[in-house]
Amino acid sequence: MQTTPVTVSRRVDPHLKVDQYDPEGELMLLHFGPQHPSTHGVFRMDLYLDGEIIVKAVPHVGYLHRAVEKLCEKLTYVQSTPIVDKNDYVAPMTNEQALVMSFEKLLNLEVPRRARYLRTIYAELQRIASHLVWLGTFSADLGGTLGGGASVLLWCLRERELILDLFEDVTGARFHYNTHTIGGLRHDITPGWVDRVKQAMDKIEPRLDEYNELSFHNRIFQERTRGVGTLAADLALDLGITGPILRACGVDHDLRRDAPFHAYDEVKVNVITAKGGDCLARSQVRVAEMRESVRLVRQLIDAVPEGGINAGKPVKLPIQYKIPANQAYVGIETPRGELGTYVIAAGEASPYRLKIRSPSLHALSAIPYILPGETVSDAVAILGSLDPIMGEVDR
Amino acid sequence: MTPLLHSVLIGFLLVNVFLVTAAAGLWFERKWAARMQSRVGPNMVGYAGVLQPVADVVKLLQKEDILPENADWWLFQIAPPLAVFCSLGGLAVLPITPTEVSVGLDVGVLYLLAIGAVTVLSVFAGGWATNNKFALLGGMRAVAQSVSYEVPMVLTAMVPVVIAGSMNVSKIVEWQVSHHWLVGLSPMTVLGLPAFVIFMMASLAEANRIPFDIPEAESELVGGITTEYTGMKFALFYVAEYVHTLVSSAVAASLFLGGWDGPGAPGFHWFFGKTLFLFGFIYTARWTWLRFRSDQLMRLCWTWLVPTSLVLLAATAVWVVKVG
Numbered sequence: 001m002q003t004t005p006v007t008v009s010r011r012v013d014p015h016l017k018v019d020q021y022d023p024e025g026e027l028m029l030l031h032f033g034p035q036h037p038s039t040h041g042v043f044r045m046d047l048y049l050d051g052e053i054i055v056k057a058v059p060h061v062g063y064l065h066r067a068v069e070k071l072c073e074k075l076t077y078v079q080s081t082p083i084v085d086k087n088d089y090v091a092p093m094t095n096e097q098a099l100v101m102s103f104e105k106l107l108n109l110e111v112p113r114r115a116r117y118l119r120t121i122y123a124e125l126q127r128i129a130s131h132l133v134w135l136g137t138f139s140a141d142l143g144g145t146l147g148g149g150a151s152v153l154l155w156c157l158r159e160r161e162l163i164l165d166l167f168e169d170v171t172g173a174r175f176h177y178n179t180h181t182i183g184g185l186r187h188d189i190t191p192g193w194v195d196r197v198k199q200a201m202d203k204i205e206p207r208l209d210e211y212n213e214l215s216f217h218n219r220i221f222q223e224r225t226r227g228v229g230t231l232a233a234d235l236a237l238d239l240g241i242t243g244p245i246l247r248a249c250g251v252d253h254d255l256r257r258d259a260p261f262h263a264y265d266e267v268k269v270n271v272i273t274a275k276g277g278d279c280l281a282r283s284q285v286r287v288a289e290m291r292e293s294v295r296l297v298r299q300l301i302d303a304v305p306e307g308g309i310n311a312g313k314p315v316k317l318p319i320q321y322k323i324p325a326n327q328a329y330v331g332i333e334t335p336r337g338e339l340g341t342y343v344i345a346a347g348e349a350s351p352y353r354l355k356i357r358s359p360s361l362h363a364l365s366a367i368p369y370i371l372p373g374e375t376v377s378d379a380v381a382i383l384g385s386l387d388p389i390m391g392e393v394d395r
Numbered sequence: 396m397t398p399l400l401h402s403v404l405i406g407f408l409l410v411n412v413f414l415v416t417a418a419a420g421l422w423f424e425r426k427w428a429a430r431m432q433s434r435v436g437p438n439m440v441g442y443a444g445v446l447q448p449v450a451d452v453v454k455l456l457q458k459e460d461i462l463p464e465n466a467d468w469w470l471f472q473i474a475p476p477l478a479v480f481c482s483l484g485g486l487a488v489l490p491i492t493p494t495e496v497s498v499g500l501d502v503g504v505l506y507l508l509a510i511g512a513v514t515v516l517s518v519f520a521g522g523w524a525t526n527n528k529f530a531l532l533g534g535m536r537a538v539a540q541s542v543s544y545e546v547p548m549v550l551t552a553m554v555p556v557v558i559a560g561s562m563n564v565s566k567i568v569e570w571q572v573s574h575h576w577l578v579g580l581s582p583m584t585v586l587g588l589p590a591f592v593i594f595m596m597a598s599l600a601e602a603n604r605i606p607f608d609i610p611e612a613e614s615e616l617v618g619g620i621t622t623e624y625t626g627m628k629f630a631l632f633y634v635a636e637y638v639h640t641l642v643s644s645a646v647a648a649s650l651f652l653g654g655w656d657g658p659g660a661p662g663f664h665w666f667f668g669k670t671l672f673l674f675g676f677i678y679t680a681r682w683t684w685l686r687f688r689s690d691q692l693m694r695l696c697w698t699w700l701v702p703t704s705l706v707l708l709a710a711t712a713v714w715v716v717k718v719g
Contacts, residue, residue: 030528038614052532052689141614143685148606149614151682154432220606220685376532377688380615 014368034063038380041390057371064394072354085176088392091130093122094334096180102341103182105328114307115184120262124293129163130335132156134387141384162200183311225279229382240362243337247273248281255333279385360388406497417637418448428682458626470524475631478517482639484510490565492662503564515541525623533619537610543696548597550704554590555650568654576653591651598643606684644673
């Protein structure tokens with residue numbers, strides 16, 4: 001077996017086994033996670049270190065596996081909405097949307113225009129909330145949970161609070177909303193909600209400028225992110241990476257514009273891209289996306305049409321559907337990328353098989369390629385910039 | 396009163412005052428950080444949470460004392476007290492008033508630099524002894540950082556020494572009283588201010604404070620060197636860190652800001668006032684800045700701080716010969 005010596009500057013082929021380039025076993029194996037403050041939940045990486053430099057990184061997922069897909073096979077179509085809420089626990093709205101939209105596609109249900117508008121607004125509000133959490137946790141990764149990073153984290157949570165209050169107004173829940181049903185929405189908006197959304201946007205927008213200054217005009221932030229974890233566009237496409245990470249590689253791809261769902265065909269979505277594919281580019285894309293979302297919410301909130309919010313008759317209890325044998329795939333653009341639901345129906349009240357395509361899992365698959373050659377400190381920054389939500393990765 | 400008794404008394408007082416100040420500083424920092432982050436901070440234990448440090452210590456006392464498997468028992472036990480010892484050691488030569496100084500060492504500055512440098516031994520011993528890879532990485536970083544930042548620290552500490560013509564801290568303060576503070580409204584500030592800034596940066600690096608806290612970067616290395624330490628051993632490391640920051644502030648105040656000198660109030664008021672001002676500044680910086688990566692830290696040190704402090708030292712020498 002041919003062996004190659006370890007050199008610090010060179011990135012080794014991630015497909016090689018570790019003893020193929022470390023026959024002497026001189027590298028230090030560091031189990032990074034699953035219990036680690038910066039793994040965004042329970043993610044584990046086996047890092048082979050040469051001093052501080054990572055030579056090989058092996059990601060391990062599955063510590064948060066809750067058999068969501070199997071549960072959905074056992075529950076009826078209507079019952080599965082609150083289950084998938086817990087997948088991406090930073091953006092629960094989008095999980096529900098991807099699920100119910102696949103069922104609607106199977107049933108050929110036409111969702112009322114008002115419901116589609118509200119879903120769009122929810123999705124954009126959720127995007128702002130999710131990106132705020134990302135910015136906070138990413139800063140905490142860079143600057144310590146007991147330092148400047150914690151300040152950014154708490155400021156971001158302060159703004160996110162405004163959005164959670166808005167959702168609470170409508171759905172009664174701050175987090176796991178269970179507000180989407182097959183054919184529309186369960187709750188209509190409350191009186192005065194439109195004004196409160198506008199007020200919240202007015203509060204959030206100037207703060208976004210602050211965060212822009214705080215991050216991109218900060219020398220340490222730039223030093224820590226520029227040129228770190230560079231992901232090539234080809235590799236990103238090969239790995240099936242979508243969302244802000246792909247757009248940061250310069251690929252102009254956004255399902256909101258390319259395959260419009262909800263009411264996105266009635267508004268113009270400016271797709272934000274950046275060059276470089278490093279942590280800085282990913283940060284720039286996300287912060288700019290928050291701004292774009294504020295603009296979209298402002299545009300949509302005045303245009304919400306009157307009418308029903310559900311395709312069926314308004315009923316107290318959810319209708320039980322029996323869906324004839326068929327299959328459907330629906331992918332929507334969540335804050336993390338393309339969240340897809342592939343469902344096979346067999347004429348029963350529950351699906352025969354349900355598969356969730358989670359963008360975070362694909363994002364994590366870049367780890368063996370972009371981590372080698374960087375330091376342990378950068379590993380934290382890169383992982384943070386990929387914005388993985390382990391609930392969604394493991395399901 | 397014999398000189399020895401006098402020294403012991405002053406030393407005992409100073410150690411206790413600094414330990415209590417460190418505890419009060421802990422409360423102040425938490426309140427201050429909370430204000431910065433639009434939070435309330437501790438407000439349950441005592442009025443406005445002033446007893447929070449006491450509650451913390453009581454909690455830590457109840458924790459199980461864990462000795463990790465395959466740990467180096469001797470090093471593991473000795474590291475936390477050594478950290479506190481070294482950080483408190485600097486107090487011995489600091490003059491709090493014109494007359495009150497524990498030990499008027501003639502090589503005071505050298506002693507300060509030496510005892511500050513020994514702190515890294517405790518950090519490295521802790522990192523090595525716990526047999527934890529995160530701790531080992533932390534200890535490794537601590538040594539690299541300390542070795543690098545010692546250089547600009549020593550060079551900039553030489554600036555007041557060269558100007559005052561003595562290594563005795565009391566003499567340096569007295570020189571500043573009779574002439575100017577090194578950082579103040581005088582031409583001296585041109586030399587004093589850069590030296591002061593570099594000295595403070597190096598002190599931050601030695602006390603492992605953000606943005607130089609890579610040895611215990613908790614988002615990367617879990618707890619760094621303290622990962623495996625529990626209970627009071629952890630508390631000792633924690634206290635050492637605060638005391639070290641406080642003592643570093645006191646040293647900088649003495650060397651550059653005129654020590655106990657100031658109008659009106661008695662000397663020790665000014666001494667503690669200046670120390671706490673610098674302490675507060677360090678904590679504002681901590682809750683504002685992000686953390687550097689270790690290689691960036693080394694680059695900053697060797698490409699900027701070391702050459703700058705060399706130039707400063709040379710300029711000071713020229714100034715002393717030509718002007719002073």
